[in-house]
Amino acid sequence: MPSFLEQASDAIRQSGGRMTGQRQIIVNLLESATGQLDVDDLHRLARKQDQHISLATVYRTLNVLEDAGLIQPRYQSPEHEHKYYERVGSGQVYHFTCRVCRKIIPFHSELIQELKHHLSKQLDLEVLNACVCLDGLCPECQKQQAQTDR
Amino acid sequence: MPSFLEQASDAIRQSGGRMTGQRQIIVNLLESATGQLDVDDLHRLARKQDQHISLATVYRTLNVLEDAGLIQPRYQSPEHEHKYYERVGSGQVYHFTCRVCRKIIPFHSELIQELKHHLSKQLDLEVLNACVCLDGLCPECQKQQAQTDR
DNA sequence: GTGAATGCAAACCCTTTGCAATGTT
DNA sequence: AACATTGCAAAGGGTTTGCATTCAC
Numbered sequence: 526m527p528s529f530l531e532q533a534s535d536a537i538r539q540s541g542g543r544m545t546g547q548r549q550i551i552v553n554l555l556e557s558a559t560g561q562l563d564v565d566d567l568h569r570l571a572r573k574q575d576q577h578i579s580l581a582t583v584y585r586t587l588n589v590l591e592d593a594g595l596i597q598p599r600y601q602s603p604e605h606e607h608k609y610y611e612r613v614g615s616g617q618v619y620h621f622t623c624r625v626c627r628k629i630i631p632f633h634s635e636l637i638q639e640l641k642h643h644l645s646k647q648l649d650l651e652v653l654n655a656c657v658c659l660d661g662l663c664p665e666c667q668k669q670q671a672q673t674d675r
Numbered sequence: 676m677p678s679f680l681e682q683a684s685d686a687i688r689q690s691g692g693r694m695t696g697q698r699q700i701i702v703n704l705l706e707s708a709t710g711q712l713d714v715d716d717l718h719r720l721a722r723k724q725d726q727h728i729s730l731a732t733v734y735r736t737l738n739v740l741e742d743a744g745l746i747q748p749r750y751q752s753p754e755h756e757h758k759y760y761e762r763v764g765s766g767q768v769y770h771f772t773c774r775v776c777r778k779i780i781p782f783h784s785e786l787i788q789e790l791k792h793h794l795s796k797q798l799d800l801e802v803l804n805a806c807v808c809l810d811g812l813c814p815e816c817q818k819q820q821a822q823t824d825r
Numbered sequence: 826g827t828g829a830a831t832g833c834a835a836a837c838c839c840t841t842t843g844c845a846a847t848g849t850t
Numbered sequence: 851a852a853c854a855t856t857g858c859a860a861a862g863g864g865t866t867t868g869c870a871t872t873c874a875c
Contacts, residue, residue: 542855545849545856564840577857578857579856579858580840581840581859584839588841598753603805605806608839621798621800634790634794640786640787643784644809648782648814649814650809650812651817652809652811653774654809656750657790659800660802660803663800695873697830697831727831728832730865732831732832738866826875827874827875829873830871830873831872832871833870833871835866835867835869836867838866843860844859844860846856846857846858847857848854848855850853850854
């Protein structure tokens with residue numbers, strides 16, 4: 526199994542592109558990321574390795590990787606205030622955002638997989654990406670709301 | 676059951692706001708909308724009733740209604756290229772977007788309701804809004820792809 | 826009459842793009 | 851050497867905002 530960097534190099538070269546130092550840095554950040562990285566995270570982290578890497582380069586690299594089908598943009602709340610990037614096929618974690626305290630609660634559910642299967646069978650759709658973002662009230666803010674309602 | 680216009684008037688007044696002619700037009704458009712209206716749709720349609728209504732007013736009105744909890748912004752594809760507005764509680768239709776031909780296929784699924792229940796029971800979350808956007812290949816584009824792969 | 830809402834234009838934020846310089850192959 | 855990529859700064863697109871005027875209450 527090739528590393529993500531190898532995958533990315535191959536994919537980029539295949540389409541006539543080149544693997545540069547800046548791109549390597551960004552690819553490695555995306556590979557090692559435990560969490561979800563947004564453009565500014567990537568820019569900030571990349572600068573630690575290359576002082577002069579520009580935001581434009583981060584954007585361009587992300588677009589190249591997205592076009593190559595290696596990463597996908599994702600969101601955490603229905604308002605889509607936070608866009609981040611993730612490797613395709615990385616274990617899908619979905620997110621619930623509290624409307625009051627903005628806390629983000631990740632969750633996983635087999636129901637989403639089930640939904641994909643249903644659509645495949647019933648409507649003959651091949652689902653490649655699913656955005657499932659929820660929001661509402663977290664347990665703590667539900668309690669607080671109940672109190673102020675009194 | 677009060678009309679949407681009455682609901683909106685009440686909610687706006689309750690927060691110290693005022694119901695204006697422009698806001699009435701927009702509220703009525705949102706009520707009678709069969710489909711999904713985006714900002715430009717609303718602006719265009721509103722202009723037919725009031726030549727001089729500005730885009731800023733449409734935006735401000737939508738924000739007021741959203742803050743009042745009467746409408747919600749929604750999206751059709753995971754890329755979130757198209758933002759539209761919908762009354763809260765209106766029959767939830769979700770969307771699948773074909774990556775190739777950009778066709779949009781609406782669908783409904785009880786699995787989403789089930790997901791909300793699961794989260795309520797397991798994590799004690801009160802889900803108020805769910806964004807479920809899928810994309811991939813529609814039946815036609817799957818066939819075409821199979822052909823070019825040959 | 827008071828203060829909220831409007832229209833306009835300018836400001837904003839995030840993202841993309843044109844261009845000369847640099848780096849990869 | 852050819853040409854893709856970079857950094858910079860400027861341009862873009864969609865949304866918000868400051869201000870004087872208008873309008874709802």
